[in-house]
Amino acid sequence: MKKQWWHDKIAYQIYPKSFYDTNGDGIGDIKGIIKKLPYLQKLGIDILWISPMFRSPMVDNGYDISDYYAIDPMFGTMEDMDQLIVQAKERGISILMDLVVNHCSSEHPWFREAMKDPDGPYGSYFYIKDGKNGKAPTNWRSYFGGSVWEKVPGYDNKFYLHSFAKEQPDLNWENKEVREKIYEMICWWMEKGLGGFRIDAIMNIKKDLTWSDLPADGPDGLADVYKITGKVTGIGDFLMEMKHRCFDPYDGLAIGEAMFVKEDILKNFIGDDGYFSTIFAFEPCHAYRKGKNYKEYLWPQPFDDWRKETFHNQKLIESTGFEANIIENHDQPRGASLFIPEEDYGFYSVSALAMIMICQRGLPFLYQGQEIGMSNRKWKLDEFNDLETLNQYEIAVKSGISEENALSIVGHHSRDNARTPMQWSHEMNAGFSDGTPWMPVNENYRTVNVEDEEKEYGSILNFYRRLIAFRKSEEYREVLTYGKFHPIYETQDHIFAYERINEKKRLALICNFSCQPSEVELKENYENVVFVNYEQTTMQGKKLILKPYEAVVLEESL
Ligand code: GLC
Ligand code: CA
Numbered sequence: 334m335k336k337q338w339w340h341d342k343i344a345y346q347i348y349p350k351s352f353y354d355t356n357g358d359g360i361g362d363i364k365g366i367i368k369k370l371p372y373l374q375k376l377g378i379d380i381l382w383i384s385p386m387f388r389s390p391m392v393d394n395g396y397d398i399s400d401y402y403a404i405d406p407m408f409g410t411m412e413d414m415d416q417l418i419v420q421a422k423e424r425g426i427s428i429l430m431d432l433v434v435n436h437c438s439s440e441h442p443w444f445r446e447a448m449k450d451p452d453g454p455y456g457s458y459f460y461i462k463d464g465k466n467g468k469a470p471t472n473w474r475s476y477f478g479g480s481v482w483e484k485v486p487g488y489d490n491k492f493y494l495h496s497f498a499k500e501q502p503d504l505n506w507e508n509k510e511v512r513e514k515i516y517e518m519i520c521w522w523m524e525k526g527l528g529g530f531r532i533d534a535i536m537n538i539k540k541d542l543t544w545s546d547l548p549a550d551g552p553d554g555l556a557d558v559y560k561i562t563g564k565v566t567g568i569g570d571f572l573m574e575m576k577h578r579c580f581d582p583y584d585g586l587a588i589g590e591a592m593f594v595k596e597d598i599l600k601n602f603i604g605d606d607g608y609f610s611t612i613f614a615f616e617p618c619h620a621y622r623k624g625k626n627y628k629e630y631l632w633p634q635p636f637d638d639w640r641k642e643t644f645h646n647q648k649l650i651e652s653t654g655f656e657a658n659i660i661e662n663h664d665q666p667r668g669a670s671l672f673i674p675e676e677d678y679g680f681y682s683v684s685a686l687a688m689i690m691i692c693q694r695g696l697p698f699l700y701q702g703q704e705i706g707m708s709n710r711k712w713k714l715d716e717f718n719d720l721e722t723l724n725q726y727e728i729a730v731k732s733g734i735s736e737e738n739a740l741s742i743v744g745h746h747s748r749d750n751a752r753t754p755m756q757w758s759h760e761m762n763a764g765f766s767d768g769t770p771w772m773p774v775n776e777n778y779r780t781v782n783v784e785d786e787e788k789e790y791g792s793i794l795n796f797y798r799r800l801i802a803f804r805k806s807e808e809y810r811e812v813l814t815y816g817k818f819h820p821i822y823e824t825q826d827h828i829f830a831y832e833r834i835n836e837k838k839r840l841a842l843i844c845n846f847s848c849q850p851s852e853v854e855l856k857e858n859y860e861n862v863v864f865v866n867y868e869q870t871t872m873q874g875k876k877l878i879l880k881p882y883e884a885v886v887l888e889e890s891l
Pocket of ligand 2: 354355356357358359360361362407
């Protein structure tokens with residue numbers, strides 16, 4: 334495997350609307366990100382991915398772009414953006430923006446033109462199809478519920494395709510002119526000095542051009558549109574072209590949001606000459622998703638499945654490339670709530686989870702607030718903002734689940750849990766804004782916040798700082814970045830353990846991920862305890878006695 338500049342780095346995702354507000358309108362902004370660069374630098378962050386800040390009607394919080402060349406005024410100006418790129422670079426931080434090109438916004442001029450004249454040049458920028466006697470061309474169901482087809486206003490039998498909300502029409506990648514426009518735009522941004530892009534929903538860009546129905550998978554007679562990603566071929570041609578045109582010339586980091594990539598073709602995606610630099614390791618993180626709807630998701634994350642998927646994925650990737658490891662992002666609940674039973678939430682469980690994640694092979698990718706232990710909020714139905722959440726509530730209720738239980742299910746799984754304002758202090762609105770925050774603040778900000786945690790050596794924040802410093806230290810950086818991954822104690826109850834090994838070092842991370850004490854029989858001669866989340870490590874001969882949620886990294890010098 335070729336070594337890359339980003340392999341030994343630490344990355345962090347910002348959800349800009351909820352990060353830090355400098356002008357009191359209740360919405361996070363670019364100036365707010367600039368203001369917090371020193372904080373991110375001190376945490377040890379090298380790469381920042383910022384969710385979309387382009388001009389947008391915000392139907393899906395910026396994942397519906399109406400102008401790829403403009404910053405939405407809600408976030409500031411293009412000058413602010415240029416400043417952010419420059420000032421971040423001065424602190425050794427590369428900025429990644431979010432590339433949303435499976436679809437644009439229904440307010441984009443291309444789409445407006447297409448609606449005015451569906452048979453004109455802009456019509457072919459989208460997928461506009463004739464229906465079957467006034468009915469949708471296929472039975473595909475959009476990610477946010479309902480048909481993927483919406484009638485073109487003023488026409489009885491013409492429809493346009495939207496894999497997500499109807500305000501997010503899919504762009505026609507088969508049209509060379511569209512691809513050229515997209516590549517030109519990416520290069521324009523790369524020229525500004527970006528480190529690269531995170532690439533949204535990219536597996537959806539290749540459609541089934543035979544426009545055939547799928548076997549219905551619900552009482553609505555529809556079938557989930559993602560299923561066509563498993564049927565179609567040829568997506569690689571588009572992705573390779575984009576890589577060559579937009580990322581190779583800049584040595585840019587391209588991180589695909591690519592789900593459902595089959596194992597036998599993983600190499601094409603993230604191998605040395607893959608379409609992307611890397612993709613997110615979703616499988617281990619999504620072990621709780623036992624069906625397609627929230628009501629089929631488990632709560633909390635089942636330990637055995639999470640461990641099994643992690644081991645499987647780490648071994649698979651080792652021979653293929655490098656993935657980005659996450660426990661949370663803006664599309665799912667807080668990791669501290671998902672992975673840890675509510676009654677066990679606390680310093681030891683959160684720090685143990687952090688160690689399990691950060692010592693793995695791959696690019697550690699934190700989500701804002703993870704480093705202070707932010708957790709899920711308790712919701713009332715009318716407080717939700719996210720359209721996926723509201724749709725999932727309806728699905729649950731329609732299937733016969735009581736309103737009370739439906740609220741509890743979506744309360745756990747709602748993406749809004751990750752989108753509450755970042756908790757900077759114990760002051761009003763968690764120090765996020767002087768105005769009224771666009772989303773409710775999690776009530777636990779009085780104890781979970783940056784300012785107070787900075788002052789306390791034993792806080793989660795300071796633990797994360799030490800853990801990141803450990804990962805990046807002269808001594809352990811090499812083995813933690815490139816060392817082989819070897820699962821240990823794979824069948825022992827609630828023990829999450831693995832080794833990282835290279836020619837010079839053998840490290841073992843051993844964690845008791847439960848509220849009961851436990852012990853393991855050590856097989857190797859580990860001489861040193863090199864990283865811990867408790868003050869004391871107890872060994873009796875070859876026995877390692879583990880307290881609840883104790884995690885240790887041991888070293889054997891080779
Ligand atoms: C991706 C984004 C998600 C968005 C969707 C549509 O999955 O992460 O937030 O809703 O794409 O753009
Ligand atoms: Ca603001």
